Amino acid sequence: MERRDKLLSWLHEAQERSGRNYLDPKDLAAAGKRFGLTGAELRGVASYYSMYSLKPRGRHLIRVCDSPVCRMLGSAGVLEALGGALGIDGEGTDAEGRFTLETCQCLGHCASAPVVAVDGTVHADSGPDGIRSVLASLREADESSSTLGGGGRGD
Numbered sequence: 188m189e190r191r192d193k194l195l196s197w198l199h200e201a202q203e204r205s206g207r208n209y210l211d212p213k214d215l216a217a218a219g220k221r222f223g224l225t226g227a228e229l230r231g232v233a234s235y236y237s238m239y240s241l242k243p244r245g246r247h248l249i250r251v252c253d254s255p256v257c258r259m260l261g262s263a264g265v266l267e268a269l270g271g272a273l274g275i276d277g278e279g280t281d282a283e284g285r286f287t288l289e290t291c292q293c294l295g296h297c298a299s300a301p302v303v304a305v306d307g308t309v310h311a312d313s314g315p316d317g318i319r320s321v322l323a324s325l326r327e328a329d330e331s332s333s334t335l336g337g338g339g340r341g342d
Contacts, residue, residue, distance in 0.1 A: 188223045194232065197221070198239060207243035208287065237291055244287035245280045247325055252302045253290040261314065262301035266290065268315030269303075272322055285329065286322075 189197075201214040215229045224232075233239040251257075251266045266277075269288055273281045280287040296302045299311030303318055310321055 189221050191222055191224075194218065194222050194224075195236070198233065202239060205243075206246070207284070208245065208248050209240040209243045243280075243284075245283075245285050246329075247286045247306055248304075249286060249288050250291040250294070250304045251288070252292070252294045252296075252300070252304075254293040254297070254300075256297045257301040260300040262290075265301050265303060265313055265315055265318055269318060269322070272319055286325075 197218060198210060198214075201218070202208060202210050205211050205214070210233050215226060215233070218224065218229055219226060230241065233241055249269060251262055251269065253262055253266075266288070270276060273286050273288060275281055275286075275288050278289050291304075294302045294304050294309055296309055296311050301313050303310045303313040303321075305318075305321055305325070310318060
């Protein structure tokens, strides 16, 4: 049995391998055997930490900070602009399964609010126009990847 202090790293790797930014039930079962934990214990860990998901998400994960500072400086407008650009009402995943939009609490860059994290990269002072250009870059990179036969993550 592997040491439990390795569990979070293992879950990160499993979620990355899934291609849909979530913890597949098969991976949770494997983790249970590997770390000597029950399914309930693993679901407890996965649901406690906001970086894990038990439901499939898009290839790109966009998290908009909804803490008081970001909210006061316009994160609601950023969320609305992103939702409009992605065809998502509030939080969720776009029809193509490419982008998932979520809110989160504090990304640790309050001095640069509002803040958005895209695939783990923080974008400070993220007004609606700036974040739309980030989306355009991701779409362009995805198109280039599929044109070159890469297919993107999870394909």
